Amino acid sequence: GAGVSQSPSNKVTEKGKDVELRCDPISGHTALYWYRQSLGQGLEFLIYFQGNSAPDKSGLPSDRFSAERTGGSVSTLTIQRTQQEDSAVYLCASTFSTGGGYTFGSGTRLTVV
Amino acid sequence: QQQVKQSPQSLIVQKGGISIINCAYENTAFDYFPWYQQFPGKGPALLIAIRPDVSEKKEGRFTISFNKSAKQFSLHIMDSQPGDSATYFCAASIINFNKFYFGSGTKLNVKP
Numbered sequence: 001g002a003g004v005s006q007s008p009s010n011k012v013t014e015k016g017k018d019v020e021l022r023c024d025p026i027s028g029h030t031a032l033y034w035y036r037q038s039l040g041q042g043l044e045f046l047i048y049f050q051g052n053s054a055p056d057k058s059g060l061p062s063d064r065f066s067a068e069r070t071g072g073s074v075s076t077l078t079i080q081r082t083q084q085e086d087s088a089v090y091l092c093a094s095t096f097s098t099g100g101g102y103t104f105g106s107g108t109r110l111t112v113v
Numbered sequence: 114q115q116q117v118k119q120s121p122q123s124l125i126v127q128k129g130g131i132s133i134i135n136c137a138y139e140n141t142a143f144d145y146f147p148w149y150q151q152f153p154g155k156g157p158a159l160l161i162a163i164r165p166d167v168s169e170k171k172e173g174r175f176t177i178s179f180n181k182s183a184k185q186f187s188l189h190i191m192d193s194q195p196g197d198s199a200t201y202f203c204a205a206s207i208i209n210f211n212k213f214y215f216g217s218g219t220k221l222n223v224k225p
Binding site: 004033035041042043045048056091093101102103104105106107 | 147
């Protein structure tokens with residue numbers, strides 16, 4: 001596709017439920033990132049995939065968060081047993097492995113009630 | 114520890130004025146400094162970026178000034194327009210590592 005696609009755009013879930021957020025990066029981009037943006041805050045790094053290398057999971061806030069990237073393309077961020085503090089916009093970005101600026105998707109707004 | 118500190122948190126500028134947003138960083142290994150612009154409901158979009166081998170980069174009304182010795186860089190928006198009203202994020206990375214550290218953002222409001 002022409003840009004980074006994220007789905008769903010909005011998700012409301014009950015506390016304790018699991019959620020899956022999807023990211024479809026730009027074709028040919030080997031690097032994929034997940035960030036979290038809480039209301040009025042900056043971007044918090046969560047996880048980074050680069051080609052076939054082991055992902056950099058150093059930003060995941062707890063073991064309730066996990067992510068995978070299948071076939072070097074689509075990525076899914078899973079949050080188990082959601083808590084109210086997980087409410088945020090989850091942004092996905094991709095780029096070529098040679099660096100340069102990210103291209104972000106429009107994000108998934110997650111609301112935990 | 115916050116790797117990139119951004120100020121101000123919010124900024125109000127009259128149409129035609131100059132908007133200035135500042136960032137400071139700690140890690141001297143950073144070698145790529147982009148600015149992102151974010152409109153409500155959208156993801157951040159790359160606006161302009163600079164490498165530390167130059168002190169200034171200009172693209173249209175947007176200029177990055179870079180001070181390597183002070184470990185600071187700033188975004189200047191000349192002739193600010195209401196359409197520039199958005200949240201701006203500075204960032205820094207070690208380009209080969211490709212992981213970005215973002216500032217906390219500046220919400221700019223340009224008054225008509």
